[in-house]
Amino acid sequence: MYTKRISEQESGLVTMKPVKPLNITYLISSWLSISIIFLIGEVVIRFGVFSSLVIVGAFILAFGVSFLLQKLMLSWAFRLEKSPILGKIISALRLLEIYVLHLYICGLIFETFFQMKVHISVISTTIIVMVLIMYLPRGEKLQLNIKDAKFIIISGLAIVLPTYIYLQKGLESLYHNLLYYQPQLLNHDSINLWLLFWAAFFIFFSKLLFRGEGLKYISTSVKKGISKLLMAVFIFCTFIMAFATMNIVAITQNLDVSHANELFILMIKKLSPSVAFNIFCFFLYFGTLVILIDALPSNITETKNNKVINVTFILILISALITMVVFDHFTLLFVYVFFGFLISILVTAATIIRIFHKCITRKSI
Numbered sequence: 001m002y003t004k005r006i007s008e009q010e011s012g013l014v015t016m017k018p019v020k021p022l023n024i025t026y027l028i029s030s031w032l033s034i035s036i037i038f039l040i041g042e043v044v045i046r047f048g049v050f051s052s053l054v055i056v057g058a059f060i061l062a063f064g065v066s067f068l069l070q071k072l073m074l075s076w077a078f079r080l081e082k083s084p085i086l087g088k089i090i091s092a093l094r095l096l097e098i099y100v101l102h103l104y105i106c107g108l109i110f111e112t113f114f115q116m117k118v119h120i121s122v123i124s125t126t127i128i129v130m131v132l133i134m135y136l137p138r139g140e141k142l143q144l145n146i147k148d149a150k151f152i153i154i155s156g157l158a159i160v161l162p163t164y165i166y167l168q169k170g171l172e173s174l175y176h177n178l179l180y181y182q183p184q185l186l187n188h189d190s191i192n193l194w195l196l197f198w199a200a201f202f203i204f205f206s207k208l209l210f211r212g213e214g215l216k217y218i219s220t221s222v223k224k225g226i227s228k229l230l231m232a233v234f235i236f237c238t239f240i241m242a243f244a245t246m247n248i249v250a251i252t253q254n255l256d257v258s259h260a261n262e263l264f265i266l267m268i269k270k271l272s273p274s275v276a277f278n279i280f281c282f283f284l285y286f287g288t289l290v291i292l293i294d295a296l297p298s299n300i301t302e303t304k305n306n307k308v309i310n311v312t313f314i315l316i317l318i319s320a321l322i323t324m325v326v327f328d329h330f331t332l333l334f335v336y337v338f339f340g341f342l343i344s345i346l347v348t349a350a351t352i353i354r355i356f357h358k359c360i361t362r363k364s365i
Contacts (some may be wrong), residue, residue: 041247052244062204097317097339203340206347
């Protein structure tokens with residue numbers, strides 16, 4: 001059993017608190033979501049087949065820079081989540097972002113599979129989530145089980161789906177279709193790719209800095225911790241590349257879509273028998289429910305806090321309303337970028353305020 005040193009500055013005492021060894025699957029799970037499949041697909045459609053490499057490069061750079069900044073600020077107890085006002089606002093925006101993105105995906109699934117209006121799917125999913133919040137058991141074990149389920153579902157999709165799709169469509173025919181029917185996807189403007197790189201870097205960096213998870217993995221051993229972090233980054237980037245290749249295949253299918261984000265689901269429908277497609281839709285929807293539960297504040301999943309539940313219910317209802325409003329007018333990528341830049345601006349402001357406050361505190365001492 002590992003131990004963690006906790007310094008209490010006021011009393012000058014040092015206590016030892018036992019903690020469990022950290023598993024990188026929980027770190028990867030916090031980065032993963034069903035929305036990645038659809039977001040990376042839309043990025044590939046808009047910016048070409050090399051955009052997935054740009055996203056991977058932006059994430060690696062963002063992770064490295066955010067980790068170094070967190071390490072430098074460790075002596076100042078640098079925790080954005082502890083910010084009294086901005087921290088709560090950013091956490092609320094993160095919850096809204098996750099819920100809007102995944103309620104949006106539920107709307108896509110229901111519209112494609114059941115030909116059901118988005119309002120019905122969003123309202124029904126919102127009710128299901130609220131019921132689960134009220135009746136699911138509380139405790140740390142539930143949190144770990146949810147993260148395990150989330151990791152298994154998304155990693156399973158990342159492993160099984162590319163293999164299945166490429167068995168249906170070989171690499172040679174894929175390249176031929178891209179070269180002769182969609183050459184613009186192979187030769188995209190480099191200026192747009194640079195804009196994509198810096199936008200992705202800014203969003204990734206801010207979110208990684210706000211969560212501050214990386215430092216937990218070097219609390220006992222720096223060498224082992226960094227090895228775990230590098231492995232987590234490698235696995236996450238592999239998932240991104242896997243989902244990107246699936247969506248490249250989807251582009252070559254010449255499907256008629258009314259919505260840019262429908263392409264991936266319709267490709268699976270075209271290439272699969274009805275039974276396989278039904279199973280795929282079930283796992284996709286179940287995965288969104290798992291992610292929606294995982295996004296809940298720890299106050300809810302650990303203890304039954306009525307005040308936190310009421311605030312969370314209000315945020316969920318707001319996210320449902322936003323989803324129904326934006327579904328027919330904006331794509332998932334627009335929603336993600338909008339929330340991403342909003343969160344990034346607030347994280348930057350919180351960082352500057354925290355550093356400025358700590359500098360003043362040190363000078364006064």
